[in-house]
Amino acid sequence: MPDTQLEHAQTLIKLGQPEQDEWALSRIDDKLPERRPVIVPLALWQASDADPQLAPWLPSDTVIDDELAATLAKAPLVAIDFPAFTDGRGYSLARLLRERYGYQGEVRAIGDVLVDQLFYMSRCGFDALALREDQHLDDALRALGAFSVSYQPGVDSQEALFERRLREANGG
Amino acid sequence: MYRYDTYDQTLVDERVAQFRDQMARHLAGRLPEEEFRPLRLQNGLYIQKHAPMLRIAIPYGMLSSTQLRALGEITRRYDRGYGHFTTRQNLQLNWPALEDVPEILADLAKVQMHAIQTSGNCIRNTTSDQFAGIAKDEVEDPRPWCELIRQWSTLHPEFAFLPRKFKIAVSGAAEDRAAIQVHDIGLRLWHDSDGSLKVKVLAGGGLGRTPMIGDVVREDLPWQHLLTYLEACVRVYNQFGRRDNKFKARIKILVKALGIEEFRRRVDAEWAHLKDGPQTLTQEAVDAAREHFVEPERGDVSEQATAAFEALRAENRAFARFVTNNVTDHKVPGYKAVTLSLKRREHAPGDVTADQMDAVADLAERYSFGELRVTHEQNLVLSDVPVDQLEALWQELESLGMANPTVGTLNDIICCPGGDYCGLANAVSIPIAQALQERFEDLDFLYDLGPIDLNISGCMNACGHHHVGHIGILGVDKKGEEYYQISVGGNATDDASLGKILGPSFYREDVPGVIDKVLKVYVEQRHDDERFLDTYRRIGLKPFKERVYA
Numbered sequence: 111m112p113d114t115q116l117e118h119a120q121t122l123i124k125l126g127q128p129e130q131d132e133w134a135l136s137r138i139d140d141k142l143p144e145r146r147p148v149i150v151p152l153a154l155w156q157a158s159d160a161d162p163q164l165a166p167w168l169p170s171d172t173v174i175d176d177e178l179a180a181t182l183a184k185a186p187l188v189a190i191d192f193p194a195f196t197d198g199r200g201y202s203l204a205r206l207l208r209e210r211y212g213y214q215g216e217v218r219a220i221g222d223v224l225v226d227q228l229f230y231m232s233r234c235g236f237d238a239l240a241l242r243e244d245q246h247l248d249d250a251l252r253a254l255g256a257f258s259v260s261y262q263p264g265v266d267s268q269e270a271l272f273e274r275r276l277r278e279a280n281g282g
Numbered sequence: 283m284y285r286y287d288t289y290d291q292t293l294v295d296e297r298v299a300q301f302r303d304q305m306a307r308h309l310a311g312r313l314p315e316e317e318f319r320p321l322r323l324q325n326g327l328y329i330q331k332h333a334p335m336l337r338i339a340i341p342y343g344m345l346s347s348t349q350l351r352a353l354g355e356i357t358r359r360y361d362r363g364y365g366h367f368t369t370r371q372n373l374q375l376n377w378p379a380l381e382d383v384p385e386i387l388a389d390l391a392k393v394q395m396h397a398i399q400t401s402g403n404c405i406r407n408t409t410s411d412q413f414a415g416i417a418k419d420e421v422e423d424p425r426p427w428c429e430l431i432r433q434w435s436t437l438h439p440e441f442a443f444l445p446r447k448f449k450i451a452v453s454g455a456a457e458d459r460a461a462i463q464v465h466d467i468g469l470r471l472w473h474d475s476d477g478s479l480k481v482k483v484l485a486g487g488g489l490g491r492t493p494m495i496g497d498v499v500r501e502d503l504p505w506q507h508l509l510t511y512l513e514a515c516v517r518v519y520n521q522f523g524r525r526d527n528k529f530k531a532r533i534k535i536l537v538k539a540l541g542i543e544e545f546r547r548r549v550d551a552e553w554a555h556l557k558d559g560p561q562t563l564t565q566e567a568v569d570a571a572r573e574h575f576v577e578p579e580r581g582d583v584s585e586q587a588t589a590a591f592e593a594l595r596a597e598n599r600a601f602a603r604f605v606t607n608n609v610t611d612h613k614v615p616g617y618k619a620v621t622l623s624l625k626r627r628e629h630a631p632g633d634v635t636a637d638q639m640d641a642v643a644d645l646a647e648r649y650s651f652g653e654l655r656v657t658h659e660q661n662l663v664l665s666d667v668p669v670d671q672l673e674a675l676w677q678e679l680e681s682l683g684m685a686n687p688t689v690g691t692l693n694d695i696i697c698c699p700g701g702d703y704c705g706l707a708n709a710v711s712i713p714i715a716q717a718l719q720e721r722f723e724d725l726d727f728l729y730d731l732g733p734i735d736l737n738i739s740g741c742m743n744a745c746g747h748h749h750v751g752h753i754g755i756l757g758v759d760k761k762g763e764e765y766y767q768i769s770v771g772g773n774a775t776d777d778a779s780l781g782k783i784l785g786p787s788f789y790r791e792d793v794p795g796v797i798d799k800v801l802k803v804y805v806e807q808r809h810d811d812e813r814f815l816d817t818y819r820r821i822g823l824k825p826f827k828e829r830v831y832a
Contacts, residue, residue, distance in 0.1 A: 173521070196320060196403070198443025202520050205440055210555055226304060226313075226321055233439035249307065256300045259289050261433040263560040270509075270560055271289055271433065272567045279570075 116145060119220075119240035121247050123228070126254060128247055131240070133165065135189070135220060149189050149220070162186050167220060170199040179211035187216035187238070195222040201234045208235035208265045225249045229256050235265035283344045283653055284429050284574040286394045293437070294391040297398060301325050302384040309381065324404055324442065326397030327383050330705045336375045336383060337400040338390060342410040342428040342452070343371035343656040347643035350654065352393040354639030360386050365639070367624060367632040369696055369747055370449070371409050371656040372400055376703050398436055403444045403531075405435035405516065409451045411459040412657040415575055416665050418613050422471040422479055424454035426571035427508065434509050434561065441516050445523035446531035448516065449488070461658060463487045463496050463778035464750055466533045467515060469508075479505045485515060485545065486537030489744035493780045494534045497542040499549060505568070507553075509561040514553035518545070578651040578666055583616025587670035594673055603687040603725065604676050616669055620650075622662040622679060623686040623694065627719045630712040631697040632660035641682050649675050658747075659696055659735075661689060691728040692736050692801075693719055696747055700740030700757065701764070707740035709757025709764035714738055714793055721794040722801075731801060734814045735774070750774035752815050753800060754781040755793065766793050770800060770826055771818045782823050784830055799829045 115138060122131040135149045136142075142154060146163035155166035166182070167189035168174075174182075182188050188207060190200040200219065207213040218238035219231050225245050232239070232254060241250055261271045269277075286294075304321050307313040313321075322328075326337040338353070353373060357365050360382050366374045378386060390396055399406055408431045415423045431450060435441070441448075451460040454471040462468025468484035480502040487496025503511055519533045522540075537545045595602045610619040622642065625631050634642070642662060646654045649671055650664035657663060662684075667675055679685035688694050695718065698704065700711025715738055722728060737751030741758075748754030754769040765787035772781030788796055803826050808817045818826070 195317065196443050197525060198403075198441065198445075199521055199525075201440040201443070202517050224317060225307075226317075227443075230437075230439040230442055246312065249303075249312070252303065253300075256303075257293065257296045257437065259292050259296070260439070261293070261436055262438055264439050268560050272430070272563075272570065273560070275287070275289070276564075276566055276570060 116143060116148070120243045121241040121245065121250070123239040123241065123247075123250060123254070124216075125237055126232075126251075128251075133187070135167065135240075147186075149187070149218075155185070156181060160184065165189065167191050168203060169193070170197050170203070172203060174203060174206050174211070179207070179213070182207070182213060183211070185215060187218055188213065189218040189220045189240075190236070192219060192221035192223055192227075195224045195227060197222075201230060204231070204235040205265060225253045228254050233260065233264035233266050283346060283425075284341070290394070291391070294394070294396045294398070297325075297396060297437075298384060298387045298391050301387055305381070305384050320402055320443070322383075323402035324399055325383070325387065326400035327380075328401060328705070329380075330376075330703060331701075332703065333377045334380050334383070335703065336378045336386060336397060337368070338373045338375070338395060338397050339400045339407045340371050340373060340395075340656050341432050342408055342414070342425060343412055343658075344425065345654050345656060346393075347646040347652040347654070349393045349395055350639050350643040350646070352389065352395070354636035354643070356386055356389055357636045357639070359389075363636045364633055365636075366630065366699060367634065367656050367660050367662070369658050369660060369698075369745060370407055371412075371658055372407055373656070374699070376699070401447075403446050403448075404442050405438060405444075405448045405450065408432055408435070409449070409460055409465075409658060411453055411455055412655045412663050413459060413610060413619055413665070414454065414655075416612050416614070416617075416619055417455045417459075418611050419456035420454055420613065421456065421473055422454040423572070423575055424452040424460075424471060425575045426568060427454070427469070427471065428452050429571050429574065430509065430563065430568075431512065434512065441520060444516070444520055445525045446528065446533075448519070448533065450512075458776050458778075461747075461750065461774040461778070464489055464493070464747075464774060465496065467512065468496050471505075474502065481505055481508055481511075483511065483515070486534040486542075487778075488532050488534045489747060489749050490532065491529050491742045491744075492532075492534065493744070493749040494538065495778050495780065496534075497537060497545075499542065499546050506563045507557060508563060510556040510559055511549075511553055513561065514549045514556055517552055518548045522548070578653075580614060580617060580666060581668070583668045583670060587668070588616055591669040591672060600687075601673060601676060603729075604685055605672070607687045607691065608685070608689045609672065612666070618667050618669060618672060620664045620667050620672070620675060620679075621657070621689045622664065622684040623689055624661050624684065625688065625694050625719070626683055626686055627716050627723075628683070630699065630702075631695050631715050634662075638682060638684070641678075642684070645675065645678060659689075659694060661694070687725065688728060690733050692722050692731055692734045692753075693728055694735075695719065696735070696737040696751065698739050698745035700738070700746075704740060704745075706743055707757065708742075708759035709740050709766065709790075711738045711740040711746060711755075711757055714755060714757075714766065714790065717794050718797060721798070731804070732811070732813055735772075736797075737772070747774065748772070749780045750778065751781060752818070753797065758787055760787070764790055766790060768793070768796055768800070768830075770823065771815065773815055784823070784827050786831075796830055800826055803829050
């Protein structure tokens with residue numbers, strides 16, 4: 111396959127910092143690209159031999175169950191696709207991967223990844239954000255730090271604000 | 283009422299800064315309208331027919347006098363000196379300038395207010411009983427629970443892009459005054475035989491294009507699990523709710539498609555993992571929330587004062603009318619809750635001018651501990667008025683034009699802004715309300731009719747809750763012409779029901795005449811003190827239909 115059919119994140123934010131990205135992304139369902147490392151559709155990844163240079167991406171309608179989670183545990187990274195920025199299923203998928211199944215590798219947001227979603231994404235457990243190519247890096251870094259306080263627990267903090275208040279009131 | 287601490291304040295301040303940045307990027311061309319749209323909606327900002335519209339959150343309808351004064355000032359500075367209270371206990375500004383909105387939000391933040399999640403496909407303002415905390419039939423004050431839900435749902439990172447909007451209502455009384463059966467999730471707080479607090483959870487109710495009554499997902503959820511259970515419900519909806527068709531995207535469609543058993547099974551499967559997790563409520567956490575809603579320092583009202591009030595009521599007919607219709611019993615003897623009617627012909631239902639806001643704020647301070655409530659019927663309530671001050675308050679309300687003794691009558695119309703303002707509307711609704719108020723203004727006639735909810739929506743989105751009006755009016759568009767469809771038999775309270783459409787729709791000018799015929803059938807057929815709704819339920823649609831289309 112010619113490289114032109116592969117996507118490369120122009121701007122990747124990893125753990126809050128811009129990073130040079132090694133991984134290419136293929137959306138071709140039926141053919142494994144030559145290039146490594148590469149992120150490929152889930153089914154293609156499942157059908158391939160174990161290769162640390164291959165990683166899966168999940169469509170937003172994926173239903174994660176124990177079996178799939180056990181398979182994904184072996185992946186060097188898991189990407190979750192946002193086919194449209196208004197499709198919020200990926201947020202739940204990331205939380206399930208992290209909180210229920212304890213996935214420790216990179217969880218990467220791909221697709222329609224826009225500046226104003228990044229704060230929520232990072233709270234849901236995405237630690238790598240492949241910005242859509244027209245997004246501005248400085249806007250993105252600013253948006254990531256939009257809030258210094260949250261009411262709910264998330265992957266970033268297991269404590270709800272109401273619990274934190276009680277702890278602080280009790281001198282904790 | 284709830285007062286912000288530094289965390290709440292920081293959050294709304296940072297929200298203002300975030301929106302200022304988004305607006306600047308939008309105006310600079312770095313954030314195109316289609317991507318800006320969900321962001322502005324989640325800050326309450328619509329682009330409407332004539333101008334932008336800003337919907338300001340009034341969490342579960344609780345408002346302080348300071349906040350109301352600030353709202354009045356905002357309508358003067360940034361709008362045309364009035365605002366519109368909505369059926370979801372919020373306030374809408376009809377004419378703000380787009381670029382002023384960050385400033386408006388900053389002014390709101392100064393009085394612990396915001397417009398967060400008042401629109402968009404996210405969890406909206408949680409609504410409740412306007413008599414929360416003072417109702418005689420209350421089992422549990424819903425406000426601390428509403429506040430816990432408000433915090434849980436505010437900027438929830440997982441649920442900002444749901445398939446569609448999501449509305450939660452909470453009731454803690456014997457009578458449901460929060461319309462919990464027609465919300466995406468309705469919660470009812472109750473005590474079991476051991477006296478422990480349980481939550482009944484309904485899901486899948488709603489109005490709009492496909493009106494439905496909610497199904498019971500769980501009868502007796504222990505209170506500790508409220509937030510984790512809500513999280514499970516919304517997560518199931520987020521993952522499985524339809525996203526291919528905006529008109530089929532509400533949770534009610536999912537609940538009906540799966541069936542309540544399967545929906546419950548999925549919620550329970552999800553909840554099994556969340557139960558007892560980080561958001562499990564403790565007694566200490568609930569007590570901390572309750573501390574914000576302590577009883578005000580009500581002085582004793584003497585028996586003499588109560589006797590004097592009763593005597594005045596017996597001798598002054600106008601006062602008696604006001605008390606009968608606009609005054610509600612209080613759990614504390616000697617105190618009453620007073621409903622300020624925002625229904626008068628000169629204004630659209632729910633509209634209040636800035637000067638009236640100032641005046642009402644003064645009244646709240648002088649008569650009711652500086653607090654007031656917004657009702658889903660688009661009125662205001664002063665919740666703690668001693669009986670010996672009712673007469674004075676009544677006279678002040680008279681001079682403000684807010685003492686119309688018609689609360690709960692046909693004249694107390696619920697009405698959306700309609701085609702005069704709203705970009706979605708198919709037809710006007712305010713002029714219909716005004717025409718009806720003009721036609722049916724005779725008090726003796728209104729009282730003889732008894733309690734009738736007449737609700738008007740200018741389109742099928744049903745902001746005027748027409749499906750659950752005893753009489754409902756819906757504006758429809760037929761080839762560019764405005765018509766009105768009339769239904770009867772809806773009800774939003776405990777025995778909730780959806781209205782049935784009479785038949786083909788009517789021209790605008792015919793609507794008052796049609797309503798008159800509907801009322802005549804009721805008056806002729808009713809038994810003794812039978813309410814309109816009960817007569818309809820007994821005799822059915824047919825007699826109404828025959829008269830109207832005769």
